[in-house]
Amino acid sequence: MISLAAGPKHGYAMQDDIAELVGERPGPGTLYGAIRRLEEHEYIKALPDQDRRKPYRLTDIGRAALNVELQRMRAVAGTGLRRLAVA
Template structure:
């Protein structure tokens, strides 16, 4: 598995989308609301749907049947594994940074 970091500048929106979907399927607008609640910033539609497309192409998320003109997405097993690896990597970086700040 190549992981999310190879998405370059698109990796942050991808991580946020996967985190949003980790507790169940959501459509784009619901993901925007959830991400805004997590970060204080609402991703624009271009950023959101571009990242959704890339995640879907990699098999990390999949579209479900349209409901009331909205297309929900859900995390795949591959997406769950990629998110777990990325969050563990981020935790290691954060822990190291916090330790270094404590001794500085």
């Protein structure tokens, strides 16, 4: 969902973005399985095809869910960093 936070992307563009973000490119099966699950939860929505590519966008529900998860991750990372500094 982070890949779609800045705007719509098609699958290949998401693969590139994810590879840049985490250093590893997800395979098509992994990516499209995740896309299917995110659509089922209404976190993302498919847009009309563009030149044989299907772009997706983050929904309002997805944006809210992503925000909650990123805030949770920030709290966990902060706790971990503080504990490392004490050790």
